Amino acid sequence: MAFVRIIAAAACPPNRGTYVEVGDQQLAVFHLTDPQRFAVTDALCPHAGGDLAGGEVTGSMVACPWHHWEFEVTTGVCPRNHAANIASFPVELRDGFVYADLDSPFKTGPGGQTPPLPRPNHDDPAAGDCW
Numbered sequence: 001m002a003f004v005r006i007i008a009a010a011a012c013p014p015n016r017g018t019y020v021e022v023g024d025q026q027l028a029v030f031h032l033t034d035p036q037r038f039a040v041t042d043a044l045c046p047h048a049g050g051d052l053a054g055g056e057v058t059g060s061m062v063a064c065p066w067h068h069w070e071f072e073v074t075t076g077v078c079p080r081n082h083a084a085n086i087a088s089f090p091v092e093l094r095d096g097f098v099y100a101d102l103d104s105p106f107k108t109g110p111g112g113q114t115p116p117l118p119r120p121n122h123d124d125p126a127a128g129d130c131w
Contacts, residue, residue: 003092003099006040010096017053017062019043022102027089028053029098030073032060038093039073040100042086052086075106 004022012018012031020027026043028051039060045052050066063070071078076088087105091098 002103003090003101006098006100008096009038009093009098012038012098015057017055017057019051019053025102027100027102028062028073030057030060030062032057032073034059037074038091038098040089040091040098041071041073041076045069045071046084046086 006022006027007018007020007029009031012029014031014033017028017030020029020043028041028043030039030041030053032039041052041062043051043053045064045066047064047067047069050064050069052062052064052071054065055062056065057073060072060074061070062073069078069084070080071086074088076086078084078086089100089102089105091100093099
């Protein structure tokens with residue numbers, strides 16, 4: 001596991017997300033307060049690319065600001081459609097900085113694999129609430 005420094009913890013407002021780029025990765029860092037902890041996920045919603053860091057945070061859930069898809073930020077799970085899960089990364093807090101292991105996203109899909117995201121079909125009512 002290779003943890004890399006992402007951002008100063010003091011730069012992350014409580015109960016909000018902060019957009020960060022590390023190399024070619026777009027990340028969202030969430031400062032959760034109940035209990036006090038940080039979470040790091042992919043920054044972009046798989047539906048239409050909305051910036052999850054700009055979404056409303058309630059508990060450990062974030063709602064995409066564009067179409068209100070919800071994700072559990074510590075696991076990356078979309079409760080209404082597991083095919084839409086996002087990557088969530090192991091996090092450590094060291095010397096006032098948030099570190100994440102970007103090489104080891106949590107595996108949340110079937111068989112322990114992060115599932116590939118299907119292309120949404122907006123005309124199919126059977127596609128579920130997340131589409």
